Amino acid sequence: MKKQEAKWRNQSRKVVRLRMDAGFFFERAVRSLDKQNYPKALKYFRLAVEKEPDNPINHCNLAGILSEMGRFDESNEVLETVLNEIDPELHECYFYMANNAANMDDFELAEEYLVTYLEKDPDGEFAEEAEEMLQMLAYELGRPPRRPERVDRPEWFVKHDTARKHLEEGRFVLATQLLEELVEAYPDFLAARNNLALAYYYTGQFQRAVDTIHQVLETDRGNLHALCNLAVLYQHLGRESERDRLVGMLKKLVPTHVEHLYKLATTLGILGEHEAAYKAFHRLLLMESQPEPSLYHYLAAASMNTGRWRKAQKYWSIAAEMDPDSPVPRYYLGLLKKWRLDQRELPLISYHYQLPFHEQAKSSKDQTNPVPEQFRVNPLVRSSFYWALQHGDEETKQQILHLLSWMADEEVEQILRQFLLSPDHDDELKKTALMILYQIGAKGPYRVRMGGAEHVISAEQLAKQASEIQVWRQVLECCFGHMKGRYPEALLQDAQILWTAFLTQKQKELPTVRKVEGWAAALEYVIAKLHGQGRTQTEVAEKYGVSPSTVGRHARQMEQTCALSRHFKEISTRSTE
Incomplete structure (x- = not known):
């Protein structure tokens, strides 16, 4: 008897308890929707509501399936329950109710709901x-559309909205300033703290980003945005065990709010959890009544990253049809044909709905500008520039400073002013940053920490130096004027890179420019020589109206100065490929 009892106990440990919470029933409901089994989906959504009656999203899902089944009155009753008893701030319920009313041909009630939604x-x-719907209803009712009364938004809302736009446009310093003010004034404003953590991350202040996220989690342990941001940070910092622990948590979550599911899906993609990302994006497709073309790109990227070729082609084809002006779906559909013939390991596809950086640069019309317009407004590019300015080597920092001079906006000015006051940067780099500030029109005086002390430099003091630097700019412009149309565009880019490297190496003892054409001719000669174009010093000298000896003298100085430069070696390597 004891043996049998022991055996039974041992077997009982293998019994797995079935999780029967709201998430379980939501998953069952989604599977039923996949199979277009609406009655079964309705049953499961009702069970999810019973398990979590205070969760408004469960009620909205229930209202959604009732609407899909044509039971518009019942759907609106559920939505009214949400607004009256659960969450009066869930204003999108008014929009859903308007759609239900319109489907019942009650256009005046639909109009009332829409006006209420837009006012709130x-x-x-x-x-x-x-x-758009108000315009349509006005046509049906035969009168001008009703306009909602605009209510002034609170100051904190406006400031946070502005900060979010700065983040989206890559203006991280401006966003940081606004968000720090918001967090100080409203310590419990968790959305502002989450965005502040992102701003710190984008500007390379990783520890401050981690600390800010932990402040959010101290108040709200389950804050999805904070958990997602922390997982990405841990991955960036190489803290693998902490990253893996968070990923395990994130993969178990089943958000029912569209915004939260977007955040989770994109985060899983960034973390390389492509199978989980695919499932999350697919769930989003089921939840969205009018999916954006970008969602189909996300699904296509996840499909490729998980080996679902046909699915990827299907989703990119839909995106191309929905968004014919975007080059992104067509670009990947073209690559898909090549990849099918290529047996090598395929690259991972980015989830960003934009062309890869190298393609953006290739399509830029202004090849003489090292920062194409697409890059200027790209937050990822700006973030990489700012990170390199903080953590790169001295040569890289010099290159980034020159690139920032081409971007020349308020954000760049703030970055440079901070750079001047940081004790972590070389004095020679700060001299370059000072001159760039002056050139982009930033108002003086300029505060700078050099030689262990803080100084104030006037605009007048920089004016003399600026006139000398302007001459060196004229050299490049003269060279471009003679080379454009006679050489491939790639050589003009290399001329820009080589000239910047030369000025960087010679910044402590810049030679006097007696004639712009002499240095411009030497620059063209060196670039042509590196690329095997076969131009003699005499040929180039005649074109610029200078002597061959001048070209030779300046060219030798340029080659000797740049011989050890990383950029000179890169140009030499490319030219022999």
Whole structure:
């Protein structure tokens, strides 16, 4: 008897308890929707509501399936329950109710709901669709559309919205300033803290980013945005065990709010968890009534990254049809044909709905500008520039400073002013940054920490130096004027790189420029020589109206100065490929 009892106990340990929470029933409901089994999906959504009656998203899912089944009155009853008893701030319920009313041909009630929605959330997720729907209803009712009364938004809301736009446009310093002010004034404003952590991350302040996220999690342990951001940070910092622990948590989550699911799906993609990302994006496709073309790109990228070739082709084809002006789907569809013939290991596809950086640079019309317009407004590119300015070697920092001089906006000015006051940077680099500030029109005086002390430099003091530097700019412009149309565009880019490297190496003792054409001719000669173009010093000298000896003298100085430069070696290597 004891043996049998022991055997039974041992077997009982293998029994797995079935998880029967709201997430379980939501998953079952989604699977039923996949199979277009609406009655079963309705049953599971009702069970999810019973398990978590205080969760408004469960009620919204229930209202959604009722609407899909044509039971519009019942759907609106559920949505009214959400607004009256659970979450009065879930304003999108008014938009859903308007759609239900319109489907019942009650256009005046639909109009009322839409006006209420726009008054309560003028910048809400469905604001644009609500405006369009008001126009349609006005046509049906035979009168001008009703306009919502605009309510002034609170100052903190406006400031946070501005900060978010700065983040999206890559203006991280400006975003940081606003978000720090918000967090200080409203310590419990967790959305501002999460965005502040992102701003710190984008500007290379990783420890401050981690500390800020932990402040969020101390208040809200399950804050999805904070958990996602922390996982990405841990991966960047190489803290693998902490990263893996968080990834394990994230993969178990089943968000029912569209915004949260987007955050989770994109984060899983960034973390390289492509199978989990694919499932999350697929779930989003089921939840979105009007999916954006970008969602189909995300699904295509996840499909490729998990070996689902046909799915990738399908989703990129849909994106191309929906967004014919975007080059992104067509670019990847073209690559898909090549990849099918290529047996080598395929690259991972980025989840960003944009062309890869090298393609953006290739398509830039202004090849003489080292920072194409697409890069200027790209937050990822800006972030990489700022990170390199903080953590790169001296030569890299010099290159980044010159690139920032081409971008020349308010954000760049703030970055340079901070750079001048940091004790972590070389004095020679700060001299370059000072001159760039002056050249981009930043108002003086300029505060700079050099030689262990803080100094104030006037604009007048920089004016003399600026006139000398202007001459060196004229050299490059003269060279471009003679080379353009006679050489491939890639050689003009190399001329820019080589000239910047030369000035960087000679910044302590820049030679006097007696004639711009002499140095411009030498620059063209060196570039042509590196690329095997076969130009003699005499040929180049005649074109610029200078003597061959001048070209030879300047060319030798340029080659000797740049011989050890990383950029000189890179140009030499490319020219022999």
